[in-house]
Amino acid sequence: MNLKVLIAIIITCALGTAHGKFYQEPVDAIIKIEREDSTPLKMALPENLNVIVWNIYKGKKKSFASDLEKLSKDADLLLLQETHLKQKVKDALSKGPHSYHMGVSFKMRGTPTGVSTGSTVSPNSVDYQRSKRELGFTTPKISLITKYNIATSGEELMVINIHGINFVTLGSFKKQINALLDVINSHSGPILFAGDFNTWSKSKYSFLQSSLKEAGLTEATFEEDNRLRAPIISRIGKYNNPLDNVFVRGMIIKEAKVLSNFKGSDHHPIRVKLEL
Template sequence: MKKKLLVAIPLLSAVIAVAGYQAIFTLPDQPQLSSVSDDGVVLSPQCYVNPRAKVLDKQGSINLLVWNIYKQNRSQWDVELTRLTDEAQLALLQEASMTSELKQWIKREGWFANQVDAFKAFDATAGVLNLTQDTPNLACAFVELEPWLRLPKSALYATYPLSDGDELAVVNIHAVNFTYGTEEYLRQLSRLVDELLEHQGPIIVAGDFNSWSESRLAVMKQALDKLGLHEVTYQEDHRTQFITGLPLDHVFYRGLRLKTAEAPFSDASDHNPILVSFELLPTN
């Protein structure tokens, strides 16, 4: 009887854990995208397309916010997000939870949002989120399953028209974190690099790369070097660091002129935001 009880307890615990996991988290059958605006929420299977999108830049300038907002778990996230996006044309957020509060904020501030629905927790989708004043030409969802947690990390590939007639390709990434080795990390980055290799114009790649080890940094830079990207350097650099002292968040670019970049402190998330200002290169 005692032996049967010893066997039954871990089995029961496993059943409860699986049932609890399934009750909390819902994973879509395929990558999908939510588009949020004044008109409500529209779901797209993997990609959103609008060939009539308006230009992204403002008189040749692109002000960018990159920020992991920690599922809006800290107070005053909305006040801080409003302040940080005040002069932005593009905001790339990671760990965004599409709660009713975030939907209301998007509508109130007049943004158009694309979010990768990586998974749903307590009826709110979670994943990377792009904010712009108008729609992109194209936005596509990518996911990579965390091998330990079995929850997807997400990335969003999008293109935006520019006032000089060119097109900007943007990747917003929340990279795979809990792995032994770098196989899944490299696979996620390589799929996005393959998409960007087809693009001839300017590029921005940014987000939370979870680059907490030297081996991850090496894989990240090796993958992105194929695109001829430059990494942004900061006048004020308070990017969130792992215990190894390595920063987790990065911005890379090509075909743009870097004007200013800073990573100030913020207590509205467990990551500090990144603010970057670009301008278009002069045309010949």
């Protein structure tokens, strides 16, 4: 064993130990966030859907709560990433009209962190898939899979809310997406697949586009595409790809818009209007 290999092993072990103290994988991966509103939830989703997709940056920004309140008013579904369930974030989610379920990637100093999906309808089922730790010792990522009744048909809408694995090889990213493709291919009804895919590299973005197209999903297009790109490295052409995205199957995308006037996160929220 040469000196470089030995140093690499020591650094990896040290980082793994340090991260283990702060980042812990939870036993319970799904949390239901109780609403303060006692109004009964709807029985089914309408055929015309307003959807918000937003990485909320752990609720760190000052205007996060007020922005979420505004975004929630007309939304049937909200797909949030980087939900760090500290009291400020928990209060913001519970005060709205939506019922939230959270998929927990890990606990950061004891506080659950992951993705959360809010709806005006109770889901028929809630499931998740969690990736391995990034680089073997940092934080894993999670995808939350929920299904809802549709008012105009006997079908179920499958919603997949993803936070894509980040600092990894293309092979690791493929494993995460391929596992979700198995879920997609097992569902016969309409599908909404959205979130922060972390597709900053050309290779990851190209794989995502081609594999989902093959599975029958359509990618949303944005007239003014000012979605977040990876800071610094986005200046390099092959790394200048959007992180957030929306794909659908069995639905028509009537509108896809980046809401750049909202400043409650480092990501701009995305609003899509869908017709089932």
